[in-house]
Amino acid sequence: MSDRERIYLFDTTLRDGQQTPGVDFSVEDKIAIANMLDHFGIDYVEGGYPGANPTDTAFFSKRRTGRAKMTAFGMTKRAGVSASNDPGLAALIGAAGDAVCLVAKSWDYHVKVALGISNEDNLECIADSIAAVAASGKEALLDCEHFFDGYKANPAYALACAKAAYDSGARWVVLCDTNGGTQPDEIAEIIAAVIAGGIPGENLGIHAHNDTGQAVANSLVAVNAGVRQVQGTLNGIGERCGNANIITLAATLALKERYSSRFELGIDAEGLTEISALSHGFDELLNRAPDPQLPYVGASAFATKAGIHASALLKDPKTYEHVDPAAVGNSRRVMVSDQGGKSNFINELNRLGISVAKNDPRLDKLIAIVKEREAMGYAYEAADASFELLALRELGSVPEFFRVDSFRVMVERRFDSHGRVKTVSEAVVKLEIDGRKVMSVSEGDGPVNALDKAFRKDLGKFQGEIADLKLADYKVRILNGGTEAITRVLIESVDDDGVRWWTVGVSENIIDASFQALMDSITFKLMKNRKLAGRAAAE
Amino acid sequence: MSDRERIYLFDTTLRDGQQTPGVDFSVEDKIAIANMLDHFGIDYVEGGYPGANPTDTAFFSKRRTGRAKMTAFGMTKRAGVSASNDPGLAALIGAAGDAVCLVAKSWDYHVKVALGISNEDNLECIADSIAAVAASGKEALLDCEHFFDGYKANPAYALACAKAAYDSGARWVVLCDTNGGTQPDEIAEIIAAVIAGGIPGENLGIHAHNDTGQAVANSLVAVNAGVRQVQGTLNGIGERCGNANIITLAATLALKERYSSRFELGIDAEGLTEISALSHGFDELLNRAPDPQLPYVGASAFATKAGIHASALLKDPKTYEHVDPAAVGNSRRVMVSDQGGKSNFINELNRLGISVAKNDPRLDKLIAIVKEREAMGYAYEAADASFELLALRELGSVPEFFRVDSFRVMVERRFDSHGRVKTVSEAVVKLEIDGRKVMSVSEGDGPVNALDKAFRKDLGKFQGEIADLKLADYKVRILNGGTEAITRVLIESVDDDGVRWWTVGVSENIIDASFQALMDSITFKLMKNRKLAGRAAAE
Numbered sequence A, B: 001m002s003d004r005e006r007i008y009l010f011d012t013t014l015r016d017g018q019q020t021p022g023v024d025f026s027v028e029d030k031i032a033i034a035n036m037l038d039h040f041g042i043d044y045v046e047g048g049y050p051g052a053n054p055t056d057t058a059f060f061s062k063r064r065t066g067r068a069k070m071t072a073f074g075m076t077k078r079a080g081v082s083a084s085n086d087p088g089l090a091a092l093i094g095a096a097g098d099a100v101c102l103v104a105k106s107w108d109y110h111v112k113v114a115l116g117i118s119n120e121d122n123l124e125c126i127a128d129s130i131a132a133v134a135a136s137g138k139e140a141l142l143d144c145e146h147f148f149d150g151y152k153a154n155p156a157y158a159l160a161c162a163k164a165a166y167d168s169g170a171r172w173v174v175l176c177d178t179n180g181g182t183q184p185d186e187i188a189e190i191i192a193a194v195i196a197g198g199i200p201g202e203n204l205g206i207h208a209h210n211d212t213g214q215a216v217a218n219s220l221v222a223v224n225a226g227v228r229q230v231q232g233t234l235n236g237i238g239e240r241c242g243n244a245n246i247i248t249l250a251a252t253l254a255l256k257e258r259y260s261s262r263f264e265l266g267i268d269a270e271g272l273t274e275i276s277a278l279s280h281g282f283d284e285l286l287n288r289a290p291d292p293q294l295p296y297v298g299a300s301a302f303a304t305k306a307g308i309h310a311s312a313l314l315k316d317p318k319t320y321e322h323v324d325p326a327a328v329g330n331s332r333r334v335m336v337s338d339q340g341g342k343s344n345f346i347n348e349l350n351r352l353g354i355s356v357a358k359n360d361p362r363l364d365k366l367i368a369i370v371k372e373r374e375a376m377g378y379a380y381e382a383a384d385a386s387f388e389l390l391a392l393r394e395l396g397s398v399p400e401f402f403r404v405d406s407f408r409v410m411v412e413r414r415f416d417s418h419g420r421v422k423t424v425s426e427a428v429v430k431l432e433i434d435g436r437k438v439m440s441v442s443e444g445d446g447p448v449n450a451l452d453k454a455f456r457k458d459l460g461k462f463q464g465e466i467a468d469l470k471l472a473d474y475k476v477r478i479l480n481g482g483t484e485a486i487t488r489v490l491i492e493s494v495d496d497d498g499v500r501w502w503t504v505g506v507s508e509n510i511i512d513a514s515f516q517a518l519m520d521s522i523t524f525k526l527m528k529n530r531k532l533a534g535r536a537a538a539e
Helices: A027-040 A054-059 A087-094 A108-115 A119-135 A147-153 A155-167 A184-196 A215-225 A246-255 A275-286 A308-315 A339-351 A361-376 A384-395 A447-455 A460-466 A510-538 B027-040 B054-059 B087-094 B108-115 B119-135 B147-153 B155-167 B184-196 B215-225 B246-255 B275-286 B307-315 B342-351 B361-376 B384-395 B447-455 B460-466 B510-538
Strands: A008-011 A044-048 A069-075 A099-105 A139-145 A172-176 A204-207 A229-232 A403-415 A421-433 A436-444 A470-478 A487-494 A500-507 B008-011 B044-048 B069-075 B099-105 B139-145 B172-176 B204-207 B229-232 B403-415 B421-433 B436-444 B470-478 B487-494 B500-507
Touching: A008 A246, A027 A044, A027 A054, A027 A275, A044 A054, A069 A087, A069 A139, A087 A099, A087 A119, A099 A108, A099 A119, A099 A155, A108 A119, A108 A147, A119 A139, A119 A155, A139 A147, A139 A155, A147 A155, A147 A172, A147 A184, A155 A172, A155 A184, A172 A184, A172 A229, A184 A204, A184 A215, A184 B215, A204 A215, A215 A229, A215 A246, A215 B184, A215 B215, A229 A246, A246 A275, A339 A361, A339 A384, A361 A384, A384 A500, A384 A510, A403 A447, A403 A510, A403 B510, A421 A447, A421 A460, A421 B510, A436 A447, A447 A510, A447 B510, A460 A510, A470 A510, A470 B470, A487 A510, A500 A510, A510 B403, A510 B421, A510 B447, B008 B246, B027 B044, B027 B054, B027 B275, B044 B054, B069 B087, B069 B139, B087 B099, B087 B119, B099 B108, B099 B119, B099 B155, B108 B119, B108 B147, B119 B139, B119 B155, B139 B147, B139 B155, B147 B155, B147 B172, B147 B184, B155 B172, B155 B184, B172 B184, B172 B229, B184 B204, B184 B215, B204 B215, B215 B229, B215 B246, B229 B246, B246 B275, B342 B361, B342 B384, B361 B384, B384 B500, B384 B510, B403 B447, B403 B510, B421 B447, B421 B460, B436 B447, B447 B510, B460 B510, B470 B510, B487 B510, B500 B510
Parallel strands: A008 A044, A008 A229, A044 A069, A069 A099, A099 A139, A139 A172, A172 A204, A204 A229, B008 B044, B008 B229, B044 B069, B069 B099, B099 B139, B139 B172, B172 B204, B204 B229
Antiparallel strands: A403 A421, A403 B403, A421 A436, A470 A487, A487 A500, B403 B421, B421 B436, B470 B487, B487 B500
């Protein structure tokens, strides 16, 4: 039993993060991200604004989290109607989930200009709306918009808005630095005043933005001042310059002694080692390259260039690293020697059941090939099955189950006899399986789908083996802009055993890149079947 | 005559910034960057380590700055030799420039492990080396490496190192958070102790790293604690997670009242308006895309997408922006998206020169279409040109310059006569331009490239108009995983006027999605030419 105080992490990637220019989540995206956050141990997942747009309404059609409290965001009731008669508020309370976070103005200027209602009406909207949420049995939160700017303009009124929510049963009153320009010392002063004003820190949250590059500092100074809920987004996405990066916050709170000695999170030390994977997985889902300089999780976060530090670093890493890279699932990179790299390879190969000696020349050749191909754009860390096949080809052997003589993909768009636009995708493949020539043709939703169908239409004696192989996901990234773009395709496959594997292809031609990934996937499936058969025989 | 205290900005982009993985400056780069910094009004430009490598030696072969103090970085003399007999120190003092910044260990552990000398010898190296620089008439600075970790381990010794430099004539004693893990409140406490220990704040500098995302906060808390020199790099590049971003620091110190009322920089209000250009110019030189979320200078730093904010923002920007975008040479952006309300649309349409009344039913129809299409996967906020065409079609008119009867794209992979794998992409398009039928065929690097080439091979009388149209970037996003994936294609185009525009296409078929974006790009270019012609005629 720990006597440390609990800090609650509130993620708003799916709500405030959605405000990021260029970020537009589909329902599938939101479900996937909610699962990632829930699995990681985030306490609250704010999913969006049900009723505001079809995507968020669909997301809130049912519960999407396990441990984490699924939170709906929306506005307080309008002035002049009772909470029970406000359809917007009713929709929020009726949405799936555990908590409702209402946003309200706490800067009197905005109450007048943006809402055009009296200060008293605004307080009444806050009190009644929070009371209605609390009465529904759901947890009620209030986002005090523009709280810090509002407090500077009219301290009494900003505090009155916060108090109205607290006195009406809000579990959390969240102080938002909506414009993002408040400085850390102002945050500390104002939060001290709010607590002195009668709202306990254990009921206060902080919502900081990065407009002066201090969202993380503003959040931590708020924790030092007494707040116990910290809001942020994955990798700090969000409106304008973004929100506080919840990944940086979680790692700092968990690993920096001055916090870890006083506070605990819903994430244990083992869970924290998944934080780098969480950050990279989110970028992968956004289909953007991770920022190598991100605190704790960036590829360069523990990298040292050849120089005065590197040699001493190897003598004693601890005194050159502010935390242990392993604690956040990251690793040290000293760009003078790849000794670390070699043992990483051996570990990864052992994990795949491939044993190789450290001094085996084939290992050096494999490392060289991987480095060369990754320089070309292959991403083996994201394509486990392609890596395993590559390693087996160098260190063992992979039978040629079939040979592809050629394929042809055709996409045609024209007007049909009724003058409607019609787009047809067709693929023809020519294979050789034990000397037998096979030619298959198929149509598909698009060229890759047609190619996939054509390949799996007739694999001769292997046909039965791949009957349960399905494509689960397909990702494309253009590695260098412009017309000579290199395309990387990642394909996720799954079979009836529920096993999932990723394969990769790289080419200036997206069809060719997809073809490479498809071939690896089918070959991996056939190898997998033989591995299982081998185990069965051995038993 | 101002009674505000002077804060000195010290830029180490060319020295510590050089430690960034992937960054390697040529002499020409360094000269260009030094000019940018000097022109902007940075007080100190640390150019590198003369003698350590040919690039830095060449850079220091002559003076590269005007106003700014050109500073050479290097090590204190070795133990056992006198300062006058140390060739390395002599080279530093002999290098072109105004100041020499020496780095020394201030953590006793590193004195033992990394240097292998006694604590006393280290103090003597600091004192003699600083004295030698001061005696040469150049300004002497000492970087106290690992100062904060060292102070925590052995306060007396860390302070003794700093004092040795100060007592020997160092103009500046720079406290470095070398490992980057120190928290703001620790920085404040330790700096207070150093000043109490006898080194005036006006002789202290801060060198912070971003390993917990608080480099800017650590620098500002140091200023509040009394230091008067702040070190950083352009856009926060640097080892691991980077250094403090000197651009964010300069803007905050100049624009935030709690700093600007007490301090002044070597940059006036007019100079500050060039800070966005400085940031983007540096990225241009590094040949990397600027981070749109950078504080103050990012393309998104003053962008808003939220409907509830946008409408009020237009009523009174000041209360929604923490500083005036114009003060940093940036500008406001209100983006269209299904998050947005009516005022986003009107504002964006006005920006495009399309005026429409708020109660115009065609506006509601346009908004409905945008929301519906964004639900399908279109992203208009990222595709300004496609949005403009869509708006013009609803609110005005877009001529049908040409009609696409059909197209066909073929990708074939086979073995050539020499048994080498060969992949060929070919596109055939059939167009109609003023009743004239045009049929073109082209090969390309991939299917999209072939299609693009075929379309632009013969546009009849418009051919000359699109001669300078080029594809600058191509982005693909799979919106929902699996085989029935919907594909979003974004294409960036550019012409010889240097104008850039984005268009979007969405389809289950990537070729079809690319086709839509290509068509929008060509049509936008033709419209653009007519708009310009119209303006010219009007003048």
